[in-house]
Amino acid sequence: MVLDVEPVQGTLDELGTALSDVTFVVFDLETTGGAPAEDAITEIGAVKVRAGEVLGEFSTLVDPGGPIPPFISVLTGITDAMVVAAPKIDAVLPSFLEFIRGTTLVAHNAGFDTRFVKAACATLGYPPPSNPVVDTVDLARRVLTRDEVPNAKLATLARFFRSPAEPCHRALQDARATVHVLHGLIERAGSFQVHTLEELKSFVRAPTPEQQRKRHLAESVPHAPGVYLFEDDRGEVLYIGKSTNLRNRVRSYFTAGETRPRIREMIGIAERVRHIVCSTALEAEVRELRLIGGAKPRYNRRSRFPEKMLWLKLTSEVFPRLSIVRELKDDGATYLGPFTSARLADDARIALHEAVPLRQCTQPVSLRTRRAACVLHEMGRCGAPCAGKQSPEEYAVHVENARRAMTLDASSVFSAVAARMERLSVEQRYEEASVDRDRLASFVRTAARMQRLSSITRIPELVAASPAFGGGWDVHVVRYGRLAAAGVLQKGVHPTPFVASLKTAAEVVLPGPGPVHAASAEETECILRWLESPGVRLVEVDGEWSLPAGGAARHKARIDLAYRHLERRDRREGRPLG
Incomplete structure (x- = not known):
């Protein structure tokens, strides 16, 4: 017997959850820093939406249980006075978990915010939320091109989608802006035939047809450490990378895990x-x-132009001054750097001028120079050697203080700029204080970096080894901060003749002017990271490897702590699209 059965169209429930039926909770957090294990939540803002309609909002300040660092208050505008009467996280978290129950969570750079929520749950004994999560940063990278928006920052996307809510680094306002960004991105995703929550989640991670078609390019690449170069049909190098396992790394470019738009574009070429x-x-x-x-x-987006690095130079003349230069010369001058931009170099120069009254004019000044003193002399910021009001010996005291701050001890600069920031904060001139904060950070971070680099670039030769995978030792010869030779000492081989042979075959490296002269700063930093990694053994050191006892590194730790929150916000707003 044959039965006539009419075809039945599947329901949306069978196909997935239609996006119009999904209840989203778009949320944002403000915190005291970037590490959930050490920092605390200071504000939560969330908006519940479905089918474009706002169903409710959740917003509260949170008492972090301790003082908010002054630098963080300057960054966020959230002060101790604002949170002193706010509830603690143990009173806020249950209400927030109830607000998000049965919804799909949305955040801009969601990984950061969800880590803080999970950390709070773990501390207070609540199970972590198992809600589906949508990251608007990942979605933006998938549906928008570099021609449309230059990056995936929340402020950029909010402008692109004409959000009436402008992001301002306060939790609820940023969540409202993210709602409009989410709706704009979902509309774009519809053109890719994405209509359900399940399709949306898989769409973000799906490999492109070009990625699938070109998987064969990884077939001839070996399982070994090295460098890989993607080239076009004319032999032009498009992208360069490195890996401890070349085959596995190159294969990853042709999988769903590679979502960077610029790299997917590169794969197509x-x-x-x-x-x-x-x-x-x-x-x-x-x-x-x-x-x-x-x-x-x-x-490639980094390391392409090492020759464009800038330096702050304390000139070698009768009355030295601070000058921004590109070239290191063997002229007896003192250098601070390298800086990646003229703005950062000028920030460091202004910070140093705050502590040391060096002349700021650019005209040459000799013992015979006589001209009218400028306004800096009237303000007590310069001794006016150009007007004959300061002898070379008197001026030399300031020069030595500047040189010491640049190379040995940044305490004078840190104290002077910090005192000015405190005065500005008391007067509620927070924007000016934040400018000084950036200037101080530029000086201290660069001084700490240079002192660290100089510790090895002054060593004529250093030989070190680390345990190799599978036995033996990875051995490297470093000369003046430059990698001169590398080799693997096999297990059971006597090290003395091997090291002697490696040194003989090593590149000849000559010393030069300035603190970083034989290699790029990035190369020397790579070597330093390896030298400081676990298991590394020094074999030979021709010279002394040390840092100044009062160096800038101790001040850098305080600066980095203050900036962790700002860097967290940058991650939350999204990395560049292209």
Whole structure:
């Protein structure tokens, strides 16, 4: 017997949850820093929406249980006085968990905010929320192009989608802005036939047809440490990278895990992958930097122009001054750097001028120079050597103080700028205080970096080794901060002749002017990171490897603590799209 059965169209429930039926809770947090294990939530803002309609809002300040660092208050505008009467997280969290029950969570750079919520749940004994999560940063990277928006920051996307709520780094207002961004992104995703929550989640991570079609490019790449180069059909290098396992890393570019729009664009152009096998992981990292600096591939975003670094120079003349330069010269001058931009170099110069009354004029000044003193002399910011009011010996005291601050001890600069920031904060001139904060950070961070780099760039030769995978040792010869040779000492081989042979074959490196002269700052920092990693053993050191006891590193720790919240906000707002 044959039965006639009419076809039945599947329901939306069978296909998935329609986006119009999904209840989203778009939320944002403000915190005292970027580490959930150490920092605390200071504000929660959330908006519940379904089918474009706002169903409710949740907003509260949270007492973090301790003082908010002054630098954080300048960054966020949330002060101790604002949270003193606010509930603590143990009173807020149950209400928030109830507000998000049965919904899909949405946040801009959701990983950060959800980590803080999970950390609070763990501390207070609540199970972590198991809600589905949508990250508007990831979604923006998938549906928007570099021609439309330059980056995936919340403020950029809010402007692009004409959100009436402007992000201002307060939780509820930022959540409201994210709601409008979410709706705009969902509308865009509809053009890709994304209509359900399940389709939305898989769409963000789906590989493109070009990624699937070009998987064969990884077939000839070996399982070894080294450098890989993506090239187009004309042999132009598009992108350079490094890995301890070349095959696995290159394969990852053709999977759903690679979501960066610029890299997916690069995959569409690439026609081959060339590889260079290296002896050690450190050699691969250094070779990558050198190749990027030479080829300047258009899809690499870092390390392409090491020659464009800037330096703050304390000139060598009768009455030295601070000058921003690109070239290190063997002229007896003192240098601070490198800086990645003229703005950062000028920030450091202004911070140093706050502590040391060096002349700021650019005209040459000699013992015979006589001209009218400028307004800085009237303000007590300069001794006016140009007007004959200060002898070379008197001026030399300030020069030595500046040189010491640049190379040995940044305490005078830190104290002077911090005192000015405190005065401005008392007067509620927070924007001016934040400008001074950035200037101080530029000086202290660069001084700490330079002192760290100088500790090794002054050593003629250093040989060190670390345990190699599978036995033996990775051995490196470093000369004046530059990697001169790399090799693997096999297990059971006597080290003395091996090291002697490696040194003989190593690159000849000559000393030069300035604190970083034989290699790029990034290369020397790679070497320092390896030297400071667990298991590394010093074999030979020709010289002394040390840092100044009163160096800038101790002040840098305080600066970094203050900036952790700002960097967290940058991550929340999203990295560049292209």
